[in-house]
Amino acid sequence: MSDTQPILEVENLCTTFTRGGVALPAVRDVSFNVGKGEVLGLVGESGSGKSVTLRSILGLSRRYGDVTGSVKWMGQDIAQMPERKLRHIRGRDIAMIFQEPMTSLNPLLTVGLQLTETLKAHTDMGRAARRDRAIEMLDHVGIPAAASRLNEYPHQFSGGMRQRVMIAIALAASPKLLLADEPTTALDVTIQAQILDLILSLADELEMGVILVTHDLGVVAQTCKRAAVMYAGRVVEQGDVRQVLRAPRHPYTVGLMRSVPQDVPPRSQLYTVPGTPPSLEALPQGCAFAPRCQGRTEGCLVARPPLEAIAQGRSVACFNPVIDAQGAAA
Amino acid sequence: MTQPVMDIKDIELEFQGSRTLIDFVKQRPGRVVRALNGVSLQLNKGETLGVVGESGCGKSTLARCIVRLYEPKRGSIHFDGKDIFAAGAKADRSYNRRVQMMFQDPYSSLNPRMTTGQILSEALSVHKMRPEGEIASRVAELLDLVRLPQDAAGKLPHEFSGGQRQRIAIARALAVEPEVLIADELVSALDVSVQAQVVNLLLELQDRLNLTILFVAHDLRLVRHVSNRVAVIYLGRIVEVGDSETLFSNPSHPYSQALLSAAPSLDPDDKGSAIRLQGELPSPLNVPPGCPFHVRCRHATDFCKIEVPELRALPGRGEVACHHAEEVSENA
Numbered sequence A: 001m002s003d004t005q006p007i008l009e010v011e012n013l014c015t016t017f018t019r020g021g022v023a024l025p026a027v028r029d030v031s032f033n034v035g036k037g038e039v040l041g042l043v044g045e046s047g048s049g050k051s052v053t054l055r056s057i058l059g060l061s062r063r064y065g066d067v068t069g070s071v072k073w074m075g076q077d078i079a080q081m082p083e084r085k086l087r088h089i090r091g092r093d094i095a096m097i098f099q100e101p102m103t104s105l106n107p108l109l110t111v112g113l114q115l116t117e118t119l120k121a122h123t124d125m126g127r128a129a130r131r132d133r134a135i136e137m138l139d140h141v142g143i144p145a146a147a148s149r150l151n152e153y154p155h156q157f158s159g160g161m162r163q164r165v166m167i168a169i170a171l172a173a174s175p176k177l178l179l180a181d182e183p184t185t186a187l188d189v190t191i192q193a194q195i196l197d198l199i200l201s202l203a204d205e206l207e208m209g210v211i212l213v214t215h216d217l218g219v220v221a222q223t224c225k226r227a228a229v230m231y232a233g234r235v236v237e238q239g240d241v242r243q244v245l246r247a248p249r250h251p252y253t254v255g256l257m258r259s260v261p262q263d264v265p266p267r268s269q270l271y272t273v274p275g276t277p278p279s280l281e282a283l284p285q286g287c288a289f290a291p292r293c294q295g296r297t298e299g300c301l302v303a304r305p306p307l308e309a310i311a312q313g314r315s316v317a318c319f320n321p322v323i324d325a326q327g328a329a330a
Numbered sequence B: 001m002t003q004p005v006m007d008i009k010d011i012e013l014e015f016q017g018s019r020t021l022i023d024f025v026k027q028r029p030g031r032v033v034r035a036l037n038g039v040s041l042q043l044n045k046g047e048t049l050g051v052v053g054e055s056g057c058g059k060s061t062l063a064r065c066i067v068r069l070y071e072p073k074r075g076s077i078h079f080d081g082k083d084i085f086a087a088g089a090k091a092d093r094s095y096n097r098r099v100q101m102m103f104q105d106p107y108s109s110l111n112p113r114m115t116t117g118q119i120l121s122e123a124l125s126v127h128k129m130r131p132e133g134e135i136a137s138r139v140a141e142l143l144d145l146v147r148l149p150q151d152a153a154g155k156l157p158h159e160f161s162g163g164q165r166q167r168i169a170i171a172r173a174l175a176v177e178p179e180v181l182i183a184d185e186l187v188s189a190l191d192v193s194v195q196a197q198v199v200n201l202l203l204e205l206q207d208r209l210n211l212t213i214l215f216v217a218h219d220l221r222l223v224r225h226v227s228n229r230v231a232v233i234y235l236g237r238i239v240e241v242g243d244s245e246t247l248f249s250n251p252s253h254p255y256s257q258a259l260l261s262a263a264p265s266l267d268p269d270d271k272g273s274a275i276r277l278q279g280e281l282p283s284p285l286n287v288p289p290g291c292p293f294h295v296r297c298r299h300a301t302d303f304c305k306i307e308v309p310e311l312r313a314l315p316g317r318g319e320v321a322c323h324h325a326e327e328v329s330e331n332a
């Protein structure tokens, strides 16, 4: 991807909410790029800011919080773009699959109408073509008997099927960038495999870039080219997926890999990272991971470790990166 | 130990699909979604029974029947020897406390206008779990139990991330000290490190409180880890049930084999030997005759298209609903 200009460049993105006069820095200095056809995996603890990052890229966080930094879409800064202009990009060029399907599907409209309305807004397809496309998309995401379910309402679908409807809506207008927030978390493995195949083939054929938020490290391993790990609003490690999973350098990533229930006795207590993530109102002064870190040194409590390149395309935000961590299937 | 606390016998449940335009024109009723087609299961005291299966196969519907949100059209569910749908039984509120469900979508199951503290206090007072004066300290204890910071008590659901909300739902279920937990995709929305914490918590509470758990999830690694036994559902029917380790290391039903092979490996270079299922996807609107899996099965014979296979014990394995289970599991 080094020979082509990235389609999305996120630089120093910060999103801060305020509650009762207290600042909540949900996303802090996040920077990354996504190239054409590239799939970037975003992993991290819940509350680490993955969803807010995606929403901020799409300009959906401004209403609730203060967003700074730059988000360049095809070279054009969209972070400060007026809502009216941004709406043309959203849905057509950049589509998003939200984490909670029930809150983003309209319960009062049939699934078919929600699909065809998206197509009406973002393509110049005619009525019949839109209907055909809607059926085709539902079929792609594995909704059986798609044509006969167009007239049904979201509550008549199972949790996993609603999620698939969301995916169909997002992909219907063939976006150039897909922001997918845990798209397959509610799905079983066979449908998951099918949807990831679909996303990968669109990434490949239409050169669609993808940011895939997931906490399933297996999905990251099988789908992503690069991975970025977030903790307390910051990217703490980033790099080629093989390197990040096999030889994690940040102590948090190491803990994450060790928590996976693999090669451990059944029903035994699993490894967990000690402690809890910090509250956004009371972030530690130095490294946000310090209270939970076994490798912490004095300096960690004072200064914030910057995200620094340690090799080509690989960066870590830690003063004492782990050297020989046992990663996945290493 | 093998005294079942919950005995589910042959339950069937249908949903009336809404009428399509064609249905109106032809003046016929909407189609029927056959969500459960004769499910029998026993839950033994103190065990974890894992339930896996494709999305839409009826896992949540089964869970909802157990907590009486749905009433099956046929079949029965006995808890502690008593029929939970019997005329008098429905007024028995203690069942609602003793068997707790944790929902798949915590966002829609938490009242958006109530703070976490209010949600937990409500659960405690509705079932009179603690005298008024002790409620606040019990709320603090519960937050601790699910590893939420104490200031969470004053916040509304929308102020939490998805995973944090899931933990509120767990705290609410545990508040009433249930005997049976129905965990529908309980940890699916959680990231691995929190998932591990919650799983450890469940295993620990289970031992301590002798909890019986029905664990619905699609993360097979996790189901394998927590379950004593596992049931595989396909189109509203149990196709295989048995000891977790045996089933995971040697699945006997062709569908179980396909399902297990689809789990993504942690090694980017291990593309796996996934058995990609062929044929049309299953639809509970249109359950095929004979073995419901025959349209996608590599081992199907003509007999499979006619005769529904019953669950039967396979030596050295669990129970399997497949006419050709012997040959299939030999080739696996």
Ligand SMILES: Nc1ncnc2c1ncn2[C@@H]1O[C@H](COP(=O)(O)OP(=O)(O)OP(=O)(O)O)[C@@H](O)[C@H]1O
Residues within 6 Å of the ligand: A155, A156, A157, A158, A159, A160, A161, A186, A187, A188, B015, B016, B017, B033, B035, B054, B055, B056, B057, B058, B059, B060, B061, B062, B104, B284
């Ligand atoms: N209220 C309802 N009205 C009509 N059909 C319904 C209703 N609830 C569920 N169904 C249908 O019943 C079937 C089983 O749904 P259920 O929610 O039990 O699936 P599930 O196995 O839990 O799936 P998932 O893994 O996606 O959560 C699906 O085909 C679904 O569309």
Ligand SMILES: Nc1ncnc2c1ncn2[C@@H]1O[C@H](COP(=O)(O)OP(=O)(O)O)[C@@H](O)[C@H]1O
Residues within 6 Å of the ligand: A017, A018, A019, A024, A026, A044, A045, A046, A047, A048, A049, A050, A051, A052, A053, A064, A280, B158, B159, B160, B161, B162, B163
């Ligand atoms: N509208 C909001 N107002 C206040 N805080 C919020 C809001 N949305 C998210 N947050 C907080 O921001 C942090 C990051 O949330 P999120 O991005 O959803 O996490 P995740 O990494 O799980 O997707 C969390 O602490 C969450 O509680």
Ligand code: SF4
Residues within 6 Å of the ligand: A250, A251, A252, A287, A288, A289, A290, A291, A293, A294, A295, A296, A297, A300, A305, A317, A318, A319, A320, A321
């Ligand atoms: S900077 Fe220090 S505290 Fe932070 S992760 Fe690295 S070693 Fe641990």
Ligand code: SF4
Residues within 6 Å of the ligand: B253, B254, B255, B291, B292, B293, B294, B295, B297, B298, B299, B300, B301, B304, B309, B321, B322, B323, B324, B325
């Ligand atoms: S009964 Fe026949 S169709 Fe059904 S799973 Fe067995 S071999 Fe396949």
Ligand SMILES: [Mg+2]
Residues within 6 Å of the ligand: A047, A050, A051, A052, A099, A181, B161, B162
């Ligand atoms: Mg999220």
Ligand SMILES: [Mg+2]
Residues within 6 Å of the ligand: A158, A159, A160, B059, B060, B061, B104, B184
């Ligand atoms: Mg479900």
